[in-house]
Amino acid sequence: MAIKVHGMAMSSCTARVLLCLHEKGVDYELVPVDVLERAHKQQHYLSLNPFGQLPAFEDGQLTLFESRSICRYLACKYKETGTDLLRSNCLKESAIVETWMEVEAHQFNAPIRTIVRQLILNPLSGLLPDEKLVEDEMEKLGKVLDVYEERLSKCKYLAGDYYTMADLHHFPYLVYFMRTPKAGAITSRPHVNAWWNDISSRPATVKVSEGLKPP
Amino acid sequence: MAIKVHGMAMSSCTARVLLCLHEKGVDYELVPVDVLERAHKQQHYLSLNPFGQLPAFEDGQLTLFESRSICRYLACKYKETGTDLLRSNCLKESAIVETWMEVEAHQFNAPIRTIVRQLILNPLSGLLPDEKLVEDEMEKLGKVLDVYEERLSKCKYLAGDYYTMADLHHFPYLVYFMRTPKAGAITSRPHVNAWWNDISSRPATVKVSEGLKPP
Numbered sequence: 001m002a003i004k005v006h007g008m009a010m011s012s013c014t015a016r017v018l019l020c021l022h023e024k025g026v027d028y029e030l031v032p033v034d035v036l037e038r039a040h041k042q043q044h045y046l047s048l049n050p051f052g053q054l055p056a057f058e059d060g061q062l063t064l065f066e067s068r069s070i071c072r073y074l075a076c077k078y079k080e081t082g083t084d085l086l087r088s089n090c091l092k093e094s095a096i097v098e099t100w101m102e103v104e105a106h107q108f109n110a111p112i113r114t115i116v117r118q119l120i121l122n123p124l125s126g127l128l129p130d131e132k133l134v135e136d137e138m139e140k141l142g143k144v145l146d147v148y149e150e151r152l153s154k155c156k157y158l159a160g161d162y163y164t165m166a167d168l169h170h171f172p173y174l175v176y177f178m179r180t181p182k183a184g185a186i187t188s189r190p191h192v193n194a195w196w197n198d199i200s201s202r203p204a205t206v207k208v209s210e211g212l213k214p215p
Numbered sequence: 216m217a218i219k220v221h222g223m224a225m226s227s228c229t230a231r232v233l234l235c236l237h238e239k240g241v242d243y244e245l246v247p248v249d250v251l252e253r254a255h256k257q258q259h260y261l262s263l264n265p266f267g268q269l270p271a272f273e274d275g276q277l278t279l280f281e282s283r284s285i286c287r288y289l290a291c292k293y294k295e296t297g298t299d300l301l302r303s304n305c306l307k308e309s310a311i312v313e314t315w316m317e318v319e320a321h322q323f324n325a326p327i328r329t330i331v332r333q334l335i336l337n338p339l340s341g342l343l344p345d346e347k348l349v350e351d352e353m354e355k356l357g358k359v360l361d362v363y364e365e366r367l368s369k370c371k372y373l374a375g376d377y378y379t380m381a382d383l384h385h386f387p388y389l390v391y392f393m394r395t396p397k398a399g400a401i402t403s404r405p406h407v408n409a410w411w412n413d414i415s416s417r418p419a420t421v422k423v424s425e426g427l428k429p430p
Binding site: 050051062064065066068069072073076077091092094095096098099101102103105106107110144147150151 | 265266277279280281283284287288291292306307309310311313314316317318320321322325359362365366
């Protein structure tokens with residue numbers, strides 16, 4: 001039975017899982033979840049993901065949710081296939097990958113998610129962005145990107161001179177962020193910009209980007 | 216050379232790492248960081264953790280930061296010692312552990328951290344808590360705990376009938392939360408309360424709790 005990803009191609013967290021599947025060259029079925037009909041808050045979907053968020057994932061009898069844990073499962077199951085995303089053959093290398101994955105989760109994700117929601121999702125719902133909130137979050141994101149600029153002056157990717165899950169996890173929100181008037185936060189930092197240009201030109205990211213468009 | 220944890224016993228994120236060390240029975244040196252003197256924003260500490268947050272970690276030549284990645288490194292390095300925190304011998308079991316670790320990171324951590332900061336740290340600085348913010352975050356936390364209550368009615372711990380890193384990661388903020396007037400959010404949910412009573416009576420958690428006190 002094929003792997004099933006329940007979600008939407010335009011959802012950042014769904015895209016994170018799809019990216020991982022493409023890096024591993026693993027077939028999957030994307031099962032659409034109609035969020036406009038609030039299908040993600042109905043009992044069937046809640047039995048897959050009790051938090052009612054996208055995505056959910058099925059591999060035979062195994063059901064998972066939370067995009068980053070699904071990515072990790074795929075990286076472990078298909079360890080010998082495609083891109084080596086966790087560098088788990090070397091404890092030290094994997095520890096550095098894990099550190100930058102945690103940086104994404106605990107430093108980068110919250111501000112960029114808020115900015116993307118305010119500048120891209122709000123207008124789709126006819127709402128004005130909260131400019132003060134965007135500026136506050138841009139200040140936080142800027143401090144994070146300053147650390148990235150320093151880090152990426154020393155190695156090509158966040159965890160070393162190889163592409164890993166740490167880079168992959170950043171991609172979906174960056175796609176949307178780069179379409180906002182705030183994209184200069186990336187392009188004005190030479191090493192961050194070179195990293196962005198590199199990770200966004202991989203076959204997997206090019207493919208998944210096609211779906212990362214608001215309706 | 217002994218493992219060095221740079222941090223403070225009262226810091227939640229430092230405590231997360233100490234808990235893991237105690238579960239593994241690994242010796243360490245806690246190197247105090249004087250945050251009142253802003254030592255965590257000085258160049259020496261920033262060379263260990265570029266985000267200037269507690270903790271940082273050294274094991275010989277390896278430097279790490281972000282508490283959850285340090286815990287993972289310890290669980291991998293001392294896989295055969297002490298508590299089996301990641302269940303990495305079984306792909307399916309480990310995937311469930313990882314899912315609930317991500318739930319902690321992306322559902323639980325933000326609201327409980329805000330509540331603890333408002334109700335415990337603000338008064339220490341002579342500030343009043345922002346009651347509206349606390350109520351908003353309590354509503355979010357309540358929804359998360361409703362999912363936990365359901366989950367913990369089916370298994371003793373979050374990832375199954377065994378204590379794992381998923382439970383461990385929750386502990387430090389819960390210690391502080393249980394000392395606030397909002398502790399009823401835990402005690403009023405029978406399965407969550409039983410889980411809390413269980414995880415807070417482990418030798419490692421009892422030991423680390425001793426340090427989890429504001430000055």
